[in-house]
Amino acid sequence: xxxxxxxxxxxxxxxxxxxxxxxxxxxxxxxxxxxxxxxxxxxxxxxxxxxxxxxxxxxxxxxxxxxxxxxxxxxxxxxxxxxxxxxxxxxxxxxxxxxxxxxxxxxxxxxxxxxxxxxxxxxxxxxxxxxxxxxxxxxxxxxxxxxxx
Amino acid sequence: xxxxxxxxxxxxxxxxxxxxxxxxxxxxxxxxxxxxxxxxxxxxxxxxxxxxxxxxxxxxxxxxxxxxxxxxxxxxxxxxxxxxxxxxxxxxxxxxxxxxxxxxxxxxxxxxxxxxxxxxxxxxxxxxxxxxxxxxxxxxxxxxxxxxxxxxxxxxxxxxxxxxxxxxxxxxxxxxxxxxxxxxxxxxxxxxxxxxxxxxxxxxxxxxxxxxxxxxxxxxxxxxxxxxxxxxxxxxxxxxxxxxxxxxxxxxxxxxxxxxxxxxxxxxxxxxxxxxxxxxxxxxxxxxxxxxxxxxxxxxxxxxxxxxxxxxxxxxxxxxxxxxxxxxxxxxxxxxxxxxxxxxxxxxxxxxxxxxxxxxxxxxxxxxxxxxxxxxxxxxxxxxxxxxxxxxxxxxxxxxxxxxxxxxxxxxxxxxxxxxxxxxxxxxxxxxxxxxxxxxxxxxxxxxxxxxxxxxxxxxxxxxxxxxxxxxxxxxxxxxxxxxxxxxxxxxxxxxxxx
Numbered sequence: 001x002x003x004x005x006x007x008x009x010x011x012x013x014x015x016x017x018x019x020x021x022x023x024x025x026x027x028x029x030x031x032x033x034x035x036x037x038x039x040x041x042x043x044x045x046x047x048x049x050x051x052x053x054x055x056x057x058x059x060x061x062x063x064x065x066x067x068x069x070x071x072x073x074x075x076x077x078x079x080x081x082x083x084x085x086x087x088x089x090x091x092x093x094x095x096x097x098x099x100x101x102x103x104x105x106x107x108x109x110x111x112x113x114x115x116x117x118x119x120x121x122x123x124x125x126x127x128x129x130x131x132x133x134x135x136x137x138x139x140x141x142x143x144x145x146x147x148x149x
Numbered sequence: 150x151x152x153x154x155x156x157x158x159x160x161x162x163x164x165x166x167x168x169x170x171x172x173x174x175x176x177x178x179x180x181x182x183x184x185x186x187x188x189x190x191x192x193x194x195x196x197x198x199x200x201x202x203x204x205x206x207x208x209x210x211x212x213x214x215x216x217x218x219x220x221x222x223x224x225x226x227x228x229x230x231x232x233x234x235x236x237x238x239x240x241x242x243x244x245x246x247x248x249x250x251x252x253x254x255x256x257x258x259x260x261x262x263x264x265x266x267x268x269x270x271x272x273x274x275x276x277x278x279x280x281x282x283x284x285x286x287x288x289x290x291x292x293x294x295x296x297x298x299x300x301x302x303x304x305x306x307x308x309x310x311x312x313x314x315x316x317x318x319x320x321x322x323x324x325x326x327x328x329x330x331x332x333x334x335x336x337x338x339x340x341x342x343x344x345x346x347x348x349x350x351x352x353x354x355x356x357x358x359x360x361x362x363x364x365x366x367x368x369x370x371x372x373x374x375x376x377x378x379x380x381x382x383x384x385x386x387x388x389x390x391x392x393x394x395x396x397x398x399x400x401x402x403x404x405x406x407x408x409x410x411x412x413x414x415x416x417x418x419x420x421x422x423x424x425x426x427x428x429x430x431x432x433x434x435x436x437x438x439x440x441x442x443x444x445x446x447x448x449x450x451x452x453x454x455x456x457x458x459x460x461x462x463x464x465x466x467x468x469x470x471x472x473x474x475x476x477x478x479x480x481x482x483x484x485x486x487x488x489x490x491x492x493x494x495x496x497x498x499x500x501x502x503x504x505x506x507x508x509x510x511x512x513x514x515x516x517x518x519x520x521x522x523x524x525x526x527x528x529x530x531x532x533x534x535x536x537x538x539x540x541x542x543x544x545x546x547x548x549x550x551x552x553x554x555x556x557x558x559x560x561x562x563x564x565x566x567x568x569x570x571x572x573x574x575x576x577x578x579x580x581x582x583x584x585x586x587x588x589x590x591x592x593x594x595x596x597x598x599x600x601x602x603x604x605x606x607x608x609x610x611x612x613x614x615x616x617x618x619x620x621x622x623x624x625x626x627x628x629x630x631x632x633x634x635x636x637x638x639x640x641x642x643x644x645x646x647x648x
C-alpha cells in the first residue's frame with residue numbers, strides 16, 4: 001500500500017502507459033514588459049524574422065535540443081516540422097539560437113539575460129522567469145497553442 | 150505583443166507578514182527543510198509520523214500522531230499541512246488546509262512555500278503551485294519531506310518521470326517510505342523492472358513489517374502476476390494479521406482473476422475481521438465488492454450494493470462519496486436514461502457540498518458531467534450530450550485542474566467519436582489516457598483512421614490493465630474477451646496480453 005491521501009475520486013486510475021499531453025511554456029526574463037504574444041509572432045521570432053522586442057531590446061533565443069520531446073512538439077506546432085527538419089533548422093541558424101542541455105539551463109539563461117526568450121516544459125517553471133501567454137492563453141488553459149503529445 | 154500593468158507592492162505590509170518567530174535556521178545549505186516549532190516533542194512526533202505514514206504505511210496511526218503534534222503546538226503550520234494531506238476524513242482535510250494557511254506566519258520561509266504550493270494547487274492555480282514546488286525543491290532537494298511531497302504531487306499530476314527524478318536526484322537511498330512511493334511511480338510508468346528492484350530493497354529494509362509485502366503484492370498484481378501477488382499479500386498478513394489492506398488486496402486480486410465468489414468471500418471476511426475501518430477505506434472496498442457484480446454483469450446486485458453505499462454516505466453527509474457512488478452506478482447502466490437519472494442524484498449530492506474540499510467538489514462535478522455526456526450518447530440524446538459538453542467546457546475553461554480537463558477531453562472525445570469524427574476525437578481522447586473508457590475509444594479511433602501501430606499500442610495498454618476499479622471492470626474484461634474471440638469484430642487482434 002502506498003502512503004496516499006484518498007482524494008476520493010475513488011475510481012480514478014493511475015495509469016501511465018501512453019504518452020501524456022505536454023504543455024510547452026514560452027518564457028522571458030522578468031524585466032521584459034511583454035506578457036503575451038500571438039502564435040504568428042512566435043513563428044516570426046523563432047524563424048528570425050523578428051529580431052527585437054517592441055522596446056528595441058534584441059531577442060535572444062535559447063532552446064533545448066530539437067530532438068527533445070518538448071522541442072519536437074514546438075517545431076511541429078510552430079513550423080509543421082518533423083524532428084529531423086527542426087534539427088536541420090537549428091543547425092542552419094546556430095548564430096541565432098543557443099541550445100541548452102536542460103530546462104533548468106534554459107530558465108537560468110532566460111532569467112539572467114535581458115531580451116531572452118525560451119521554451120520549457122510547464123512543470124520546469126520557476127519564479128525567475130515570466131510565462132508569456134500565447135494567443136491570449138497560458139499553458140494551463142484549454143486550447144493552449146503549444147500543447148500536445 | 151501585450152504589456153502588463155505595473156504593480157504596486159506594499160512592502161510594509163509584506164514585512165508585517167514575516168514570521169514572528171525565527172525559524173530554527175534557514176537550512177537551505179544543508180538541504181534540510183527548517184521545521185518551525187518550539188517543542189521538542191513535536192519534532193519527535195513528526196519523525197514518528199514519517200515512520201508510520203511513509204515507511205510502514207499505517208495511515209490511521211500516523212494521523213493520530215499528527216493530531217497530537219498540532220495539539221501540542223496549534224501553530225505548527227507544517228503539521229496542519231501534513232494532516233490535510235494525510236487525513237482520511239474529507240472534512241478534516243478541508244479544516245487542516247485552512248489551518249495550515251492561517252498559521253503560516255509562524256512557519257519558516259521554506260515551510261511557507263510548501264503551504265503556498267498546496268494552497269495554490271487546491272485553488273487550481275497550477276503555475277504558482279509549480280513554481281512554489283520548484284523553489285522548495287531547489288532549496289531543499291535532499292529533504293525527505295520535500296522529496297516525498299514532490300514525488301506524491303507530481304505523481305498525482307501524472308508527471309511520473311519528473312516524480313521519479315525528484316527521488317533519484319535526492320540521493321536518499323535509505324528511506325523505505327520513499328522506495329515504496331517511487332516503486333509505485335515506476336509501476337504507473339509500467340517500468341516494472343525498476344519497481345520490482347525497489348520493492349526487493351523495501352522488503353529487505355523492513356523484513357518484519359507487513360507493508361513492503363503488501364506493496365510488492367499490489368505492484369505484482371498491476372503487472373498481471375496474480376498468483377505471486379496473493380502469495381505476497383499472505384506474507385503480509387502472516388507478519389501482521391491486522392494489516393487489513395492485504396486482506397482486501399487478496400479480495401481485489403481474486404476479482405481481477407475472474408473468481409468473483411471467492412473475491413466476495415474475501416471482502417466479507419475483511420469487513421467482519423476489521424469492523425472499524427477508516428470510513429474512506431470502507432467505502433473503497435465496499436465499492437470494489439459491488440464491482441464484483443459488475444464483472445458478472447449482475448447489475449441488479451451491483452445497484453443494491455452501491456445504493457447502500459450512497460445511502461450511508463448521505464446519512465453521514467459525505468457529499469462527494471455519495472455523488473461518486475451514483476456516478477459509478479451510472480457508468481455501467483445498460484439503459485442510458487437510467488444512467489441519467491442516477492447522475493441527477495449525483496448532482497443533487499454535490500450541490501449539498503458537505504465535508505469535501507471545494508476543488509474535490511469541482512472535480513467530481515466534472516466527472517459527473519462527463520458521465521452525463523456518455524449516458525446521453527448511449528440514449529441517443531445528442532442534444533443533451535452537446536448541452537452537457539458545453540457546460541463541461543465552460544467548467545474546464547475556468548480551471549487548470551488536470552482531473553477536470555481530462556473529464557472534458559474524455560467527454561469531447563466520446564461525442565466526436567459518436568459523430569464519426571475520428572481525427573478530432575483522437576486529439577481529445579489522447580488527453581484522457583488514464584480512463585479505460587477513453588482508451589477503448591482511442592484504440593478504435595486510431596484503427597478507423599488507419600493508425601495501426603498506435604491502435605496496437607493503446608490496445609495493449611488496455612488489455613494489460615489490471616486495476617480493480619469499476620471502469621476497468623466495465624471495459625477491460627469485454628475487451629479481452631473480444632480480443633480472444635476470432636468471431637468478434639475487434640480491430641485490435643494484434644494487442645499482446647502479458648501474463
